[in-house]
Amino acid sequence: MSRSLLAAATFLTLTAGLSAQAQQPVHKAVTPKHAGVYKMATGELQPANANERVGATVVIFNASELTNYYSVPGLDQEWLDEGSLLDRNAGNWEQMNGMEFVYCSTEADATQNSGTVTFAFYDDTIVCTGPSNGGNFALGGYLCAYDIVGLPLGDANGAIQCWIVTVDLQCGFECPPNLSFDWTTDNANTKLFGWSFIPRNDNTGPWLSKGGTQASGIDNSFVWFDQFGALVGCFWFGGTPFANFAMKMTGNEDNARAYNPSAPGAGDDLCLNIDMSGWPPIISFVLKNVNATEDYYLVVSLGTAELSLPTGTLLVDHTNMPVPPVAMPGGAVSVNAGGGMGLTVYFQAVCVPAGSGPPSPSNLPQRWSNGWCVSLL
Secondary structure (H helix, E strand, O other), rough: OEEEOHHHHHEEEEHHHHHHOOOEEEEEEEOEEEEEEEEEEEEEEOOOOOOOOOOOOOOEEEEEOOOEEOOOOOOOOEEEEOOOOOOOOOOOOEEEEEEEEEEOOOOOOOOOEEEEEEEEEEEEEEEEOEOOOOOOOEEEEEOEEEEEEEEEEOOOOOOOEEEEEEEOOOOOOOOOOOOOEEEEOOHHHHHOOEOOOOEOOOOOOEEOOOOOOEEOOOOOOOOEEEEOOOOEEEOOOOOOOOOOEEEEEEEEEOOOOOEOOOOOOOOEEEEEEEEEEOOEEEEEEEEEEOOOEEEEEEEEEOOOOEEEEEEEEEEOOOOOOOOEEEEOHHHHEEEEEHHHHOOOOEEEEEEEEOOOOOEEEOEOOOEEEEEEEEEOO
């Protein structure tokens, strides 16, 4: 049963460590500023640059219609929200390659980089109960979790500031990051996923949302776990504002999934993105980090693999390649995928010394990209 966070008497039942939240659980927000783009691959918060992200992204969940309020969980407290992902991919799976969240803080921050928020994502959750596998961040059971560090909090004197942060998970940190497990969808039967906001600073919390352009499955409640994984209960804010936290999630093109080595090495550092247009699709492949002393090739296979080599990781089945490696001048190439209709095709980019010819056992690539699995069904 939901309990109103607006009723102070309710909080008399909470533990002493949480009782401070009873004083004013809902706070008036101020206009948010964009803090920048957090690059998970480097662990850096960078100034927003519209041209910096490479590769197509699609909004897969959007509950970011803001109210005028935010709320404060308390240090290391996990507030878990829910939603439903649409069934857009053959086989009913999804992959997240980025997210955007909004938060406010009155924690004094002279350096404007003292904040950390942890996010956890769960394959399946139940309204007012939590993840169906009994998990939470403290006890495990999540699909993926991320520490977003170096965030601005309040101003140097503790005056309120609110922030929008875009998180780029591409090339190594997608959820899920490889093909060993799936994030399943079943929107037709109202299957819910869970996601949680865990502040690592006091006086900091999520902006409250009232829905959005793709906010299927949201409920006017959230689940609270303490820092040890104990269930505190199911809460709401009395009906208004709505008990939902602002979150936007992005994914890849339909039926396209990035995957990465389970144990990447130093040579697994190429970042390959794709864009698809038309049907049968023209697939454009672009490498983000190229240089003039290397030649690049696209390897195409009808099977996946994970073969550790001295210089990196081969992620496609080299015994099932329908075409020779395709040259990628300047690290880019577009291919017509019409010949692969009805198949699942796997792609990986590699680099060899300039002028040395295509990759082969005698011309082993020096650098390797993430893989792409594309279902042409």
